Amino acid sequence: MEYIKLSYHHLNFEDRTALMLESRKEGFSARKFAELIKRHPSTIYRELKRNSINDVYQARYASDNTFARRRRGHRKLKIDSILWKFIVEAIRCLWSPQQIAKRLKTFPDLDQTMNVSHTTIYSTIRALPKGELKKDLLSCLRHENKKRKANGDHASEASARVDDLPVSISAVLMAEACNIGLEPLIRSNVPALTRHRLNWTKANYLRAETITSANARLVDFQATLPLAQIWGGGEVASADGMRFVTPVRTINAGPNRKYFGNNRGITWYNFVSDQYSGFHGIVIPGTLRDSIFVLEGLLEQETGLNPTEIMTDTAGASELVFGLFWLLGYQFSPRLADAGASVFWRMDHDADYGVLNDIARGQSDPRKIVLQWDEMIRTAGSLKLGKVQASVLVRSLLKSERPSGLTQAIIEVGRINKTLYLLNYIDDEDYRRRILTQLNRGESRHAVARAICHGQKGEIRKRYTDGQEDQLGHWGWSLTPSCYGTLFICRQPWIISGRRVKH
Template sequence: MPTPVNFLTEEQAAQYGRYAGDPSPAQLAQYFYLDDTDRQFLRPLRGDRQQLGWAVQLGTLRFLGTFVEDWAAIPPAVVAYVAGQLNMTVPADMDHYGGSRTRREHALRLTALYGYSPFEAQPAHWRLVRWLYQRAWLMAERPSVLFDRTTAHLVEQKILLPGVTTLTRLVAQVRDRAQSRLWRRLAALPHPAQRDALDSILAVQPKTRLAPLDILRRAPTRPSIRGFQQALDRLDTLRALGAVDWNLQPIPSARLGALARHAATVRAQAIARMPEDRRLATLVAFTAVFTIRAHDDLIELLERYLTELLARTQRRSDQKRLRTLRDLDAAARALREACAVLLQDPDPNTDLRATVFARVSKEAVQTAIRKVDTLTHPPDQTVAFQELWRHYPQIRQVLPRLLAGIAWQATPAGQGTVAAWEFLREHESQATRSWPTAPTTGMTAAWRTVAVDDKGRIGKKAYTFWVLSRVLEGVRSHDLYVTPSERYGDPRAQLLQGAAWDAVRPQVLRTLNWAVDAESSLRPVREALDAAYRTTAAHWETNPAVRLESFAGKDRLVLSPLDRLEDPPSLRRLRTRVAAVLPRPTLPDLLLEVHQWTGFADAFTHVSQGGERIKDLALSVCAVLLAQACNIGLDPVVHAGIPALEYDRLTWVGQNYVRAETLAAANATLVDYHAQRPLARIWGQGEVASADGLRFVVPVRSLHAGPNPKYFGAGRGVTYYNFTSDQFSGFNALVIAGTLRDSLRLLEGVLDQHTGLNPHEIMTDTAGYSDLIFGLFGLLGYQFSPRLADIGEARFWRWEADPDYGVLNRLARQRIRADLIIRHWDDMLRVAGSLKWGTVNATALIQALQHGGRPTLLGRAIGELGRIYKTRYLLAYLDDESYRRRILTQLNRGEARHGLARAVFYGKRGELHQAYREGQEDQLNALGLVVNAIVLWNTRYMEQALDALRRRGQEITDDDVVRLSPLGHDHITMLGHYSFEVPDVVAQGHLRPLSPFDE
């Protein structure tokens, strides 16, 4: 579908080539600062008006890439900044400059002097079109995003901005050319038989009323033999369509993924009605991407099945042992009597056998020994073998297909597992109970006892389960991987290397402020560690919160907990008065009002990327978001007779507009708008954030849900891992199955966020605490600040043994291995660069570096660097009470935000009824978006309330304002009838009136 030329909203078109507000101080310094050359061009100009007009036009040209004719549209802050540099006051008649011939002459001279070229001038225009085409070909960006990128490129290349229609038309034309090329190249890949097979998956079956495409979209949800069969059938069907035969290397992965997402969302009938090239291209992209996903889903199913099987068999074995405790007691007592005789008789001439058997008969001892052998396990046995063997007939139903369907690759540590897997693939079908030989690299003594008999023959049943257990360990440690894969690939292969690393290394070093030479880089880090020790030691005697205590011959650090920070009466009065005057909106019209301010609903574009717009789309989007965020389904928000709120319309909007990328774009709009509010800037500058998990029970069958009795009882659930800024806004979130250790996903959430905030300090609970995380955060220029539950267990590290740190010498006993850091420095920089450039998934890389609790050499080197940053953090944590309180305050903000999210997500008892990962992420991200809308609405009206209180003469201190919170919700109606009718005053673009003040 061609890209419409009018893909910009009216507001976006109006802001093109214009000031959107006051430039920031950094922007003023970058674009409006006058250097010596600029001043040289200014000197010949006569009068303050001409000099100021020239200088402001120059800065405007640099900042916007064009000139502004209306002088009144230039922010006063810009004029004042330039006038200050020229040591002049702004002339009173400056408005006349905007419409004068002098301004136009200045514009022409500025263009020539500073090397700006007209939009149509060659070869600059040809280079622009080539750049735009390359970006449109490589990136699956929305037209509006591509427009913004092109505008920035024009400014950077000193090309004057054309009219908005000219540029939108060019973007649409180039984007359509790239899209047509993509369709042609993908449609040409399958041969005729494969084309027929692809078209066949669109045919709706009369019995099920589903097309095969609908079935292929669905991932398995049940870790069972039937689930394996469904997953294997799905994978076989997708593989039979022929993706393995297609050369997809020249196709940009982003474009392929976007087309596959489209195919995974729209109805099969809609794809069938597409023109031939587009239809085939869509099916080819779907097949290529979903073949990889189906393979990953099968591995995830295997991992989940084996994990549950081992846990279940261990529980049953423990239950059996409890039932046989009386027999074990009897056998133990009999053996105790026999052993007591051996210990009690000191006479070496006594016939001990006769004495023992006189006390306990030989038959009783033999019976007791057999009981002990039956009812106890060797100390090194961690698997309930006898219970496990019972499941062999079930696993054999799918084992041959599993062995054939998964081709493992491995690191050196996993080569033995791959050899065993291949042996099992070749010999499993043999009608035998044992083999004379088989690969057994890595087999423990406990497994060898049950797998290898006295003659050295290897039992088929035990060997099969040993191989499966090794596969489970290899997947968890990332020693086993598959190619290609989205979730189970080798993260080490995704690191920048070779020519790619050499090309970006200088930029990585500049961005992260590191040097190629390790010793030069580590010198300031070493000096900062030494300074932190000396500062903390100097303050020790005057710091009443810390002390050292000796316990069991060891020194133990004791840190007194923070005292409760009492609310002063003035703060309590302020909270009460602000809450009392806030308007009382319903949640639906709150969302519509926030959209009226920000236009966040405009970020929801059609999945086809064609920019389809329909009347009252924002109303439909807000209704769908509310239904998902409140967990109530569509029925309560449906209104018959209102086209935008009819069931079919809402279903269509939910399927085609609400998805991961549009939710992220809309959330970024809200976060960035909120970040500019004056009250939000009082709370923080967006440089500090916290991360914490919110747990949801998932009562439906789902692979992407895990057990944890503490949070989910007897069921399963997910963790919604939130990142909250110091302005109370949520700038990113991840959905984690079960309650995976937080630190594994922490860095991923920080790096993969697309808002205007740039948090450099991240605070977490103790669960996110590890040397490796400290090291990676330090490499990337972030400050990691976890709240420590028991600092007495912390270890302090020092660079050298010589410096005297006073009382801290008793703590700082461990030495940093600087040689390990220096030896791996380039690889450490390569890891940091790969994470910064997004070539590797942070979570997968951390798991690989940790290697199942046995860090790799590179992981140990990064952890060694992390010990430096960790020790510096610990010293600051001990020395500065305000720092500890700041961490606590930020974490409390995250927890309070969770309380608001719980209040919004009230439907279905607060349980998440989504079976698939994508559905879980979309619904919980819709929840995060609605919570951010509430935060923004509260912030703006709290500003109004504070201004009104000041006008009434109430004294309001900054200390009280900074402790206010926009997370209250008692004044918002979330239950009942959802009307989606905003008050007239809001519809006219005004804020609601505050409630009357109580006198």
């Protein structure tokens, strides 16, 4: 059978004239006409739907419409509008454009003209003339120094000129996520699946920034589904790590006999929202303590979610992390394996806590907090504005055997908040169950991930950090399209006791 290359390219006037004549003949088939002019059927169906008057296609009308659409620019924000003033104030309050766009859709009193996409906000800010306003807004963006690229853009930022590019991208994603390499997917008789095409696609289109951008769009889409909103509002997330053996020699791996045997390995530390969507991931050499990296999922993720509470296991907990979470306005809710043996801290040595006096053995020192308060606020501001990476800051605070005054002050704050957390954790059974439920969501996602990453014994055989991040990014993104499963469930009729019921 001869392979016919179908294109998504727009029709010219000659094609439209031929379509007008053919569509008026008896027994006309849009699919056969598409094969005749080597266009994809969806192009013909869209052309007929857009440009038919009383179910009759008109070539001249179609050409005029196309010309008018090309002349019509994209929506622009008016600098003197109320909407723009709201956006400016929200950005100065450290809202991301994604959060602003999502929040505007939830206001019941606003009409459709007040809705705006996050890409329009970014474009408007970058189009501002040089001055204090532009500098101020850019400094408030979380990723002020990163150049934004459209999802799946070529490395040169040029538009794609090849046919069936989605097929090639899907093949490379499957090869990387399943850890099987490109060889099983190569088809020499299919142009989109030749060895040269797949290698070219992998080198030019699938990069960490494009995968991150595509994942953010899927996570935001999942958040709009009614079923996902029943699961949660996106304010709660869990963080946990997956271990991968790296049998090749690489400096970005570490030993741990418990997880890697005689080999070395890496940890993929990923974050899962209460809507079952993964919104961030970090490659960690070996098995460094999770608490070093737990803040990065909140501060560096690029989705429209705004998680304010993170749940981890014992490895992600430390008094320093409790203190940093409180300074940033977040809630840290770990599942502690030894909660009963934990130290409870008191601020007032002479205070009477009744039956809790026996367990309140630790004495915190509020004077350290008072002396370092200004430095603590500067530290929190630097983290919030993205001036310093959270993992780098935590490492620098803990690198010395003799902690600095700032480190001691943050730890004192953490001890107080850890004590409040422990009291709530021990007393509130629903709170403990909520933490366990969210952690189980992450574990179930990991089980699916292990099944997907089945090739080469589930080992990561990339030597460099970039390659490891790219492959695990592809693998993490392959889990996010589960949002289409959520969409499918939402659209199916629910049957209870043999009767169809409303959702």
